[in-house]
Amino acid sequence: MAYRTAFGRCLLALAIAAGTKSGPCDAADWADSSKILKVAFASDISGLDPAAIQDLFGNSICRHIFDALYMWDYLARPYQFVPKAAAGMPEVSTDGRIWMIRIKPGIYFADDPAFGGKRRELVAADFVYEWKRVMDPRVRSPNTDLLERKIVGLDAAAENAKTTGKFDYDADIQGLRAIDRYTLRIELVKPDYMFLYVLNAPSLAGLAREVVEKYQDGSGRVMSHPVGTGSYKLKEWQPNRRIVLEANPGFRDVRFPAAPANADATTKAVAEAMKNKRLPQIGRVEVSVIEETNPRLLMFNNAELDLVDVPGDVAPKMIDAKGRLLPEFANRGIVLDRGVELTTTFSYFNMEDPVVGGYTPEKVALRRAICSAYNVNDEIRVIRNNQGMPATQPIPPGAEGHVANFKGFATYDPATARALLDKFGYRAGSNGVRTRPDGSPLVIRQTSAIGAVYRQFDDLWSRNMRDVGIHMEFDIQSFQEAFKASHMGKLQFAGYGWSGDDADDFMRLFYGPNSGSGNLARFRNTDFDALYEKSHVTPDDAERSRLYETMTKIVSAQAPWCINAYRISNTVTQPWIRGYRKNAHFLIPSWWYLDIDAAAQKARRP
Secondary structure: OOOOOOHHHHHHHHHHHHOOOOOOOOOOOOOEEEEEEEEEEOOOOOOOOOOOOOOHHHHHHHHHHOOOOEEEOOOOOOOOEEEOOEOOOOEEOOOOOEEEEEEOOOOEOOOOHHHOOOOOEOOHHHHHHHHHHHHOOOOOOOOHHHOOOOEOOHHHHHHHHHHHOOOOOOOOEOOEEEEEOOEEEEEEOOOOOOHHHHOOOHHHOOOOHHHHHHHOOOOOOOOOOOOOOOOEEEEEEEOOOEEEEEEOOOOOOEEOOOOOOOOOHHHHHHHHHOOOOEEOOEEEEEEEEOOOHHHHHHHHHOOOOOEEEOOHHHHHHOEOOOOOEOHHHHOOOOEEEEEEOOEEEEEEEOOOOOOOOOOOHHHHHHHHHHHHHOOHHHHHHHHOOOOEEEOOOOOOOOOOOOOOOOOOOOOOOHHHHHHHHHHOOOOEOOOOOEEOOOOOEOEEEEEEOOOHHHHHHHHHHHHHHHHOOOEEEEEEOOHHHHHHHHHOOOOOEEEEEEEOOOHHHHHHHHOHHHEOOOEOOOOOOHHHHHHHHHHHOOOOHHHHHHHHHHHHHHHHHHOOEEEOEEEEEEEEEOOOEEOOOOOOOOOOOOHHHOEEOHHHHHHOOO
C-alpha cells in the first residue's frame, strides 16, 4: 500500500516536533514525508534487538534507529572516529584503565507507550543497561566478545546470572557505572588500546529499560519493537517481504557535515549540494527483501529502487571492464561510486567437527587440501565478474595490520591438494572418491544459501572438490537459519563475508574465548590468544601490526579458514539522489545523509 500523509497534518507534526511555527503551505525543511527512499536487501533481517543480532542487514537498520556512542565520520579521508551520542572523545586515565564518556544532553527516544506519555531522554544509565543485556546469558547475545574479559566485574555478574538464572540489572558493577545523568564511567581490567573502536557497535547503543521490560519475549529480547533515539523509527516489518522506516519526528537538530579541507572535488560537490541541511531529509525509507540479484537490478533500471549495490554476478550489465558505467546508464545521469570493501569472504571449518576439525597433521592437511582445491580465481572471474581480488589474509587491505605481499594461506593448486590427501591417508577408491584415514567415507557438508548466485558457488565448489576426489554435499538454508546454527557450532563448513572497521574486528574471529560468538570456527590456539591479548595493551601502532602479522601466520598454518576474496563494492544511485558518498565503514549506505531532489525525480533527470 502506498504511503500518504495529509500535507497540512505532516507540517503541523513537524512544526510541533521542532518547536517552531509553520504555516500550512510551508515546505518541510527536513523529514519530508513526500520523499520516499526505496532500497533493497538480499535477505531479511534476523531481528531488531541490537543486543541479539549480528547480521549485516539487521545491524544496518539498527544503526538508523539507535545511537551508538561513536561513529565513523561520513566524509573525512583518512577515516576518523568521531562522537555520535557522546559529547566528545573519552577521557582516559594515565594508566589507560578508567574511561569517562559524557553523553550529549537533549537526545530523546522516539515516543512510545512504554514511557507513559512522557518525553524520555537518553542518559548514561541506558548504556549501562544495554551493556549488561549483552552479557545477560538469557539474551544469548552473539556480541558478548565485545565486552567479555574487558570490564571489571561484568563477567562475574554474567557468571552469577548463570548460577541464579537471572541477571541482576540493579546490582552495582565496579567497572560499569553511570556516575551522573550524563557520565558513563568504565573501568577496564587492563589497558585496551582497541576498546574505543567497539563503541560504534549497534549492540552497545543506548536502550531504554522501560521498552525492554514492556515488550521482551521469553529470552529478554525485543526483536520487532525497537525504540531508539536515532534518525528513523520502525513503521513496519513484514518478514521476508519488506521493512519500512519513518523519520523520527523527535530527532535532534543534526546538519550534514561540511567537506574536510583536504576533500576531493566529488566530496566537495556532495557537501555543497547538502550544505547545512538538517538530517534526515528523507521522511520514509522502504526496504524490499529481494533475494535474487537480477530483479534488484531490473527494479533499479525501472526507477523502482533509488540506489543499489551492483553484485558481481550482474556487474557487466552496468559496468565495463575498466570499472565505468556503461554509456546507457551514464547518459541517464546515474552515478557510480566504487571501492574495495573492508570485508573478507571466507569459508570456515568447524574446528570441533570430527571430520574437518582438530589440530593433528592429517586434519590440517585435509583443510589445506580443500582450500587448495578451490579455484578462487574462477570465483572472482566468473561469479564476481572481476569485482574482487584474491584474499591473502583475514585483515583486508586498508585496515591496520594488513601485510603487503603476504603468502601463507593455501592458494589454488589441485596438484598440491592431491599430494596432501595422498600423504596423509585420504586415499581414493576405485570410484575415485577419497575416504578418511580410517577407511570411512569422506563427506564434506557445506552449508549454502538460497539464490542463483549461491548455486553458482555450490557448483564451483562441487566441481573443484570432485577434481581432487572429495565428495561434497550441500545443505541449503536461509541466512537466518544458517547463522543461528553457526553460532551453535552445528555446521561443518560454511562460507560468509565479514566486514569490520579495524584489524581487531578480524583477529577477534580467531580468539579462543570468543568461540560461539565471533569465532564461528571455534579455533583455539594458546600462542594466538596470547598475542591477541598483547595487541590490546600495545600502544605503538607499528608494534601492534607486527603482532597481527604473527597472528596471521599462526592462522594460515592451522587453516581454520579458506581465505576467498576481497570484494569490490559498486553502488549506483539514481540522478535525483543527493548526499551519497561511499564510505568503507558503512557497507549499507547511511540513509540519513541522503536527500531526494523531487523535481529531478519527477522529471527523471539529473
